[in-house]
Amino acid sequence: MKRIEIIQNVLEANESIAAQNQRLLDSHNVFAINIMSSPGAGKTSLILQTLSKLKKKLSIAVVEGDVASTLDAEKVRNEALAVVQITTRYMSENCSLIANMISHAIQSLPLDDIDLLIIENVGNLICPSEFILGEHKRIVISSLPEGDDKPIKYPMIFAGADAVVINKIDFLPYVDFDVPSFQNTIVNLNPTVKFFKVSCKTGAGIETWCSWLLNEIKTNQPVK
Amino acid sequence: MKRIEIIQNVLEANESIAAQNQRLLDSHNVFAINIMSSPGAGKTSLILQTLSKLKKKLSIAVVEGDVASTLDAEKVRNEALAVVQITTRYMSENCSLIANMISHAIQSLPLDDIDLLIIENVGNLICPSEFILGEHKRIVISSLPEGDDKPIKYPMIFAGADAVVINKIDFLPYVDFDVPSFQNTIVNLNPTVKFFKVSCKTGAGIETWCSWLLNEIKTNQPVK
Numbered sequence: 193m194k195r196i197e198i199i200q201n202v203l204e205a206n207e208s209i210a211a212q213n214q215r216l217l218d219s220h221n222v223f224a225i226n227i228m229s230s231p232g233a234g235k236t237s238l239i240l241q242t243l244s245k246l247k248k249k250l251s252i253a254v255v256e257g258d259v260a261s262t263l264d265a266e267k268v269r270n271e272a273l274a275v276v277q278i279t280t281r282y283m284s285e286n287c288s289l290i291a292n293m294i295s296h297a298i299q300s301l302p303l304d305d306i307d308l309l310i311i312e313n314v315g316n317l318i319c320p321s322e323f324i325l326g327e328h329k330r331i332v333i334s335s336l337p338e339g340d341d342k343p344i345k346y347p348m349i350f351a352g353a354d355a356v357v358i359n360k361i362d363f364l365p366y367v368d369f370d371v372p373s374f375q376n377t378i379v380n381l382n383p384t385v386k387f388f389k390v391s392c393k394t395g396a397g398i399e400t401w402c403s404w405l406l407n408e409i410k411t412n413q414p415v416k
Numbered sequence: 417m418k419r420i421e422i423i424q425n426v427l428e429a430n431e432s433i434a435a436q437n438q439r440l441l442d443s444h445n446v447f448a449i450n451i452m453s454s455p456g457a458g459k460t461s462l463i464l465q466t467l468s469k470l471k472k473k474l475s476i477a478v479v480e481g482d483v484a485s486t487l488d489a490e491k492v493r494n495e496a497l498a499v500v501q502i503t504t505r506y507m508s509e510n511c512s513l514i515a516n517m518i519s520h521a522i523q524s525l526p527l528d529d530i531d532l533l534i535i536e537n538v539g540n541l542i543c544p545s546e547f548i549l550g551e552h553k554r555i556v557i558s559s560l561p562e563g564d565d566k567p568i569k570y571p572m573i574f575a576g577a578d579a580v581v582i583n584k585i586d587f588l589p590y591v592d593f594d595v596p597s598f599q600n601t602i603v604n605l606n607p608t609v610k611f612f613k614v615s616c617k618t619g620a621g622i623e624t625w626c627s628w629l630l631n632e633i634k635t636n637q638p639v640k
Contacts, residue, residue: 231454231541231570232562259542261568281572287511287542315569317455318483318511318540337561337584338456344485345539346455348505360561366590 206323209291213298213326220303223409224311226289226327228349230342231315233335234359236264237392238401239310243271245402250307250409255297257289257314264312272310274301280314288319294326308409317342321349328412335360336367340374343381351381355388357401362391430547433515437522437550444527447633448535450513450549452573453557454566455539458583460488461616462557462625463534467495469626474531474633479521481513481538488536496534498525504538512543518550532633541566545573552636559584560591564598567605575605579612581625586615 217224227235243252253274256265265277276297280286283293294311301309311327313320324330332353334342337360343350350356356378358371371389378385386404390397441448451459467476477498480489489501500521504510507517518535525533535551537544548554556577558566561584567574574580580602582595595613602609610628614621 230456230539230562231566258569260571261565263565263568287540314542315454316511316540316542318538319543335561337559337587338454341485341487342455344487345482347484363561363590366587 203322206291209295210324210326213291213294214328216298217303217309217326217328220306221413222303222306222309223329223412224309224325224327225329225331225405226311226313226320226325227331227333228313228317228320228353229315229333229335230317230338233315233333233338234357234392235312235315235333236267238333238357238359238390239268239312240271241390241392241395241398242310242402242405243268245398246308246406247271249406251305252308252310253301253306255289255294255309255311257293257312259286259314273306276300287314287316288323289313289325290323291325308405317346317349321346321352329354329408331355331357333357333359334374336363336369339367340369340371340377343374343377347381350378350385353378353382353385355386355404358387358389359392361389361396362394427546430515433519434548434550437515437518438552440522441527441533441550441552444530445637446527446530446533447553447636448533448549448551449553449555449629450535450537450544450551451555451557452537452541452544452577453539453559454541454562457539457557457559457562458581458616459536459539459557460491462581462583462614463492463536464495465614465616465619465622466534466626466629467492469622470532470630471495473630475529476532476534477525477530479513479518479533479535481517481536483510483538497530500524511538511540512547513537513549514547515549532629541570541573545570545576553578553632555579555581557581557583558598560587560593563591564593564595567598567601571605574602574609577602577606577609579610579628582611582613583616585613585620586618 251273254272260281388401475497478496484505612625
């Protein structure tokens, strides 16, 4: 079972680097969130809404993970204090960000000036569930047009989430999506998860999401 | 660069098994398609529409790849001649189907009785682009709510597709999706690709998609 052993070693090495990343972030009082979803569920849109709402209260930096292109980094560049682009296309691990990539990315950031680091993972519900990065909170976005069966089909990513953002809530009249059933499936996997219903298009629910985030950042700060 | 070598070997081994799969399918005159997309883009819905339209003309079997659950296999069970479920959750390669899984799956199918084998890959735009399975045609589904930037962000899967099915076309009034620009981006990567605009909900465009598929199956049959 050589191959499984190799994978196990990769995951263990990743966890050790993730722990180093978190220690470094903590020493500079930087709170980090890892945003994960399917392609097109609204990661960049949620980041843009969050920047727009919180940039006067917090210094926010963004790490953009993409398989190819700098499209998302360009979108957030004017709103964030700093943006680092990670393009995974030519890396052997190209289906997820891994802790080592974040370790390099945060070395280039002015950590003392940053309150919140938002990491946008690549669009994938599978690989990112296995690789922690050093983040304080793991956020999964699920959008209504994807269907309410996603937690049954991709349980690991929902089981490991601190919060699930249900995006494109304005599509409710046009799609068959049973919100209570979707939430129940996730609660069975993960009883302490938080839910936020938002529309990044209309701005609905963004205030509540941002209040929760602000409170989490405050709770995480060391007692002086 | 040990890790990259390992990955290279894995891909080479996969290609060799995929070629064996295709030879076996050809020897039984079975045409195989590999359907790939983001989670929730409509793989199972397209398969159900295709079964409904073609099951009187062809004997169709389905291989269902899922990270977890047998939800999709249950949906197609009554419509297909045979269904094989592959659940990748506890495998070390869990982010895509690989040729070796298909090799096992087709051993359990009555190949002499099958005209068309539809393989539903796991919902992922990244890993499936690297792993061929032995299929004759590679189909990518992209749905309007995902946004028209997906070929820029996940170019490899579109570059390797024989056909791109643009699903949820009934959402056009509700989303910003520039269909010609989306198609142009893909044609730049892949000049010979075919496009089909469909709604698996309303049935629009399914006739054209099925005609193309029938024609491809006919073209692939050996001259007697």
